[in-house]
Amino acid sequence: MKQTDSVDVLIAGAGPTGLVLALWLRRFGLRVRIIDKTAEPGTTSRALAVQARTLELYAQMGLADAVVERGRKVFAANLWVGGKRRAHLPFGDFGEGLSPFAFALIYPQDEHERLLIERLQQAGVTVERNTELLGFEERGGRVIAHLKRADGVEKSCVATYLAGCDGAHSTVRETLQIGFEGGTYEHTFYVADVEAGGAVMNGEVHVGLDAEDFLAVFPLKEDGHARLIGTVRDSSLAAGRELAWSDVGTKVIEWLGIDVKHVHWFSTYHVHHRVASAFRRGRTFLLGDAAHIHSPVGGQGMNTGIGDAVNLAWKLADVLRGRADAQLLDTYEVERIGFAQRLVRTTDQAFTAVTSSRPFVRFVRLHVAPRVLPLFFRFRRVRRLLFHTLSQIGIRYPESPMSDGKAGNVRGGDRLPWTGSNFDALTSAEWQVHVYGEAKPDTAVPLYVFPWNAEAKRAGLERNAAYLVRPDGYVAVAGVDGMRSG
Numbered sequence: 001m002k003q004t005d006s007v008d009v010l011i012a013g014a015g016p017t018g019l020v021l022a023l024w025l026r027r028f029g030l031r032v033r034i035i036d037k038t039a040e041p042g043t044t045s046r047a048l049a050v051q052a053r054t055l056e057l058y059a060q061m062g063l064a065d066a067v068v069e070r071g072r073k074v075f076a077a078n079l080w081v082g083g084k085r086r087a088h089l090p091f092g093d094f095g096e097g098l099s100p101f102a103f104a105l106i107y108p109q110d111e112h113e114r115l116l117i118e119r120l121q122q123a124g125v126t127v128e129r130n131t132e133l134l135g136f137e138e139r140g141g142r143v144i145a146h147l148k149r150a151d152g153v154e155k156s157c158v159a160t161y162l163a164g165c166d167g168a169h170s171t172v173r174e175t176l177q178i179g180f181e182g183g184t185y186e187h188t189f190y191v192a193d194v195e196a197g198g199a200v201m202n203g204e205v206h207v208g209l210d211a212e213d214f215l216a217v218f219p220l221k222e223d224g225h226a227r228l229i230g231t232v233r234d235s236s237l238a239a240g241r242e243l244a245w246s247d248v249g250t251k252v253i254e255w256l257g258i259d260v261k262h263v264h265w266f267s268t269y270h271v272h273h274r275v276a277s278a279f280r281r282g283r284t285f286l287l288g289d290a291a292h293i294h295s296p297v298g299g300q301g302m303n304t305g306i307g308d309a310v311n312l313a314w315k316l317a318d319v320l321r322g323r324a325d326a327q328l329l330d331t332y333e334v335e336r337i338g339f340a341q342r343l344v345r346t347t348d349q350a351f352t353a354v355t356s357s358r359p360f361v362r363f364v365r366l367h368v369a370p371r372v373l374p375l376f377f378r379f380r381r382v383r384r385l386l387f388h389t390l391s392q393i394g395i396r397y398p399e400s401p402m403s404d405g406k407a408g409n410v411r412g413g414d415r416l417p418w419t420g421s422n423f424d425a426l427t428s429a430e431w432q433v434h435v436y437g438e439a440k441p442d443t444a445v446p447l448y449v450f451p452w453n454a455e456a457k458r459a460g461l462e463r464n465a466a467y468l469v470r471p472d473g474y475v476a477v478a479g480v481d482g483m484r485s486g
Contacts, residue, residue, distance in 0.1 A: 053303065079373065086370030094384065102387070170289075335400050410475060
């Protein structure tokens with residue numbers, strides 16, 4: 001018997017992107033269903049980093065403190081070449097003054113997902129497991145989705161909008177026949193969670209290089225536990241069998257002095273770089289890995305998907321609650337696809353520099369970079385630029401049709417600069433006006449007036465200017481007319 005249900009938004013895929021989208025939609029009071037064809041959440045994952053911009057968005061929903069508490073802050077990275085440490089890069093709180101989350105944080109994706117699922121259940125939504133999206137079509141101003149449960153029962157779900165958060169092999173994207181151009185890197189990599197001893201198990205990041213091998217060591221929350229990412233030996237690949245821990249290259253592991261006592265899990269993978277040719281088709285949207293995949297350099301992937309989710313969530317909410325015209329939804333693709341394309345290009349260049357076997361690139365990687373990087377890291381401006389880039393606080397939407405104006409150094413489309421207290425107002429996740437100094441209370445949306453001080457000036461804000469701030473903490477209009485006093 002075919003059953004039919006109706007919701008505001010159907011979400012296909014219960015990874016971090018889909019879960020965050022569901023959480024934000026629920027806080028706006030919308031009817032949400034989230035399905036996933038897997039039987040249970042993942043127990044292995046590659047994503048580790050939770051960037052500052054993600055934590056800022058989580059702070060708006062009361063989730064940041066839990067993530068920071070369960071994760072591990074990392075304050076330095078080390079570069080090893082040929083068994084010797086060639087560079088120690090202390091970054092500490094390298095984003096101090098730029099964000100309330102000025103540090104690097106590691107929190108594995110599988111644990112991250114469990115926390116999001118727990119919070120979503122508290123919001124009254126349960127992930128529907130063993131539920132597959134067979135197909136869908138748009139009809140009569142609605143999306144009709146055809147679902148199949150593990151017991152073989154098929155049913156339809158009527159949704160006002162459909163969000164495809166269903167990964168690199170997205171059924172949503174394939175059904176829409178949206179292109180996914182890009183490629184695959186030649187190397188095969190492994191990822192393993194291990195319990196180990198040795199001097200490098202010290203809570204810092206370590207990257208080991210030689211002419212043919214690569215190993216990255218990331219500390220996990222529990223002392224003596226780490227995530228290892230490295231390359232698989234060519235001889236093992238030639239064997240044509242399922243790979244195991246015994247197939248990994250051991251040279252770098254040995255000269256780093258890592259004594260692996262137990263391997264909790266092990267997996268191999270290829271790295272891809274692709275971006276969908278469109279992020280929206282009618283009432284259907286692509287987010288996360290369904291829209292873009294790229295190298296793990298810089299820990300950007302999961303965070304970018306979460307950024308997609310928040311960007312789309314408040315726009316769907318404004319439209320569904322009758323607060324905005326449906327044209328607002330056009331800005332999702334405009335804002336997110338450009339960033340995804342730039343991200344794939346930059347991570348591709350960085351990944352090539354780390355893994356290329358070309359003689360010149362290898363020479364730079366093994367001999368030039370270890371000498372130059374410590375010199376650059378001595379400069380505070382370099383460390384802050386690195387934070388600005390990796391943390392994603394530098395993402396801007398100047399090309400968006402809703403971005404306008406400039407006041408001080410802040411333009412429409414910029415993330416609202418942090419001044420130490422102004423982010424508290426963002427927990428409402430509603431449109432609001434900020435003024436730093438004095439203002440006339442003649443606005444139709446909530447007005448927040450903050451003192452003009454050194455922090456506001458340093459952040460590049462203009463005294464007494466008005467900033468119209470979106471629900472996701474980005475400035476829509478800088479220097480709003482009629483909001484200045486005297």
